[in-house]
Amino acid sequence: MDFDLLIKNGTVIDGTGMPRKDVDIGIKGDKICFVGGYISENSRHTINAERMIVAPGFIDIHSHSDFLWLVRPESESKILDGVTTEVCGNCGLSAFPLRGKVLERRAQGLTKYDVAITWRSAEEFYDMAEKVKSSVNRAFLVGHGNIRACTLEYENRNPEPHEFLRMVEDLEDAMKAGAFGMSSGLIYPPGCYAPTDEITEMCKVVRNYGGFYATHIRNEGDALEDALTEAIEISKRSGVRLQVSHLKTLGSRNWHKIKNTEAIIERAIDEGVDITCDRYPYIAAATDLDVILPSWVYEGGTKEQIQRLKDTNTRKQIMSEVSLIDNDTFWNGVVISSVYYDKNKWMEGKAISEISTEQNKSPLETVFDLLIEEDTRVDIFLFSMCEENLEKILVWNFVFVGSDSSMRSNHGILRGGKPHPRSYGTFSRVLGRFCREKKLLSEEEAIRKMTGLPAQKVGLDKRGLIKEGYFADITIFDHEKIIDRSTFTEPHQYSEGIEYVIVNGKVTVSNGNHTGTTNGRVLRKSA
Helix, strand or coil, X not given: CCECEEEECCEECCCCCCCCEECEEEEECCEEEEEECCCCCCECCEEECCCCEXXXXXXXXXXXXXXXXXXXXXXXXXXXXXXXXXXXXXXXXXXXXXXXHHHHHHHHHHHHHCCCCCCCCHHHHHHHXXXXXXXXXXXXXXXXXXXXXXXXXXXXXXXXXXXXXXXXXXXXXHHHHCCCEEEEECCXXXXXXXXXXXXXXXXXXXXXXXXEEEEECCCCXXXXXXXXXXXXXXXXHHCCXXXXXXXXXXXXXXXXXXXXXXXXXXXXXXXXXXXXEEECXXXXXXXXXXXXXXXXXXXXXXXXXXXXXXXXXXXHHHHHHCHHHCCHHHHHXXXXXXXXXXXXXXXXXXXXXXXXXXXXXXXXXXXXXXXXXXXXXXXXXXXXXXXXHHXXXXXXXXXXXXXXXXXXXXXXXXXXXXXXCHHHHHHHHHHHHHHHHCCCCCHHHHXXXXXXXXXXXXXXXXXXXXXXXXXXXEEEEXXXXXXXXXXXXCCCCCCECEEEEEECCEEEEECCEECCCCCCCECCCCC
């Protein structure tokens, strides 16, 4: 047989969790057509993978590249970390549907990237997206936050029956267009205003279309167990498959809850709940600065939120409600990663405690004033987790690897700010630090958590395994060298050790360098 591409002399870890094998791989067009013993060289192009691991392309089950992938087709930070497929639209925030205040907010935030939102519905988004080149495949979820905001904007109330029907219509439109499921962000507006019953009824629709439900649960700290139990209850009542996003125990006073967290999930699995989770290999979260505010402050949208922050009496009320976190230890762990306007760029990389000292203000006054000046668009790192719990979570067999980040680049407009290093190094970090150095899990199991398991959960057809008939999405790495280089102070650094990446049969990374190939696809879930 003639092959378009031949991979020889490599050690194949196929994504199933089975032991590695020394076999050759033949590729024809966009598919793997042969996996087996020695193949005589009869191809247009041969990769010598001697002393390297040949794995399925990594699948980032929790990505936020919904809009930024439109800025830079090369998608460097992902493809150079071995990622061939991203699942976007997590935490209740997605690229569709877009109307009213949620459209206004997204459009305003994208002006600096010169991205014009020309679509409104899911189908319009897909039609646009399929015409755009990219180095990485992308699947999309529809955000419950988008759906709710399109109908109720940012009002803190339950939908009326006719409003709920409109929300269901938006959800069905997205599922019919090709979304793989629905996500929620129950800590962010407007998701934080949604009752359990609302989410449950929408998840019944998702189940009917064969999709899954990914959730940023309502609380990851003091009320972690209750929030996790709510997610499981939604899955039980709706029958939907459940994916818990970035599982963690937030805040030192909650670190001890790790044992009970595992027990809650294991009990749900024993009861027949299809529940899995994802986690990034770092102890700092990345989120919006205004996440520390009580949920009532968000009601009505950004303008109303800013007015409340400006009002002296309302400030006092907010301060009284968040006083429990107003201490030096907490604020030392809150670091500004990016701001929107140039005048405050000097704050990037600094802790709130440091900024408040320089400005001679209390930390909360500093936060309120900064949110006002930046129209609330302030991103932070939150150093609030412990390494011991991280290591336990990564090993659990129901936990996959996910970056919880958007793609970036070390040059051009996507080099701005100080993004979380997980944007660049999530998968290399797991393989380098947690497999090779700490020996917490085998490469076979780590790769299964990055490929076969997430592909199965999402429902990605013929992806996630090295198998004949499957799409040729393949990552080849030097397991003695693979490591992340991105840090919190110098984040825009690509990983090392990823030698080749193949996307739909085309070599996109060769000898550690991007070839410029853009052979990724927009993936749609079949009806």
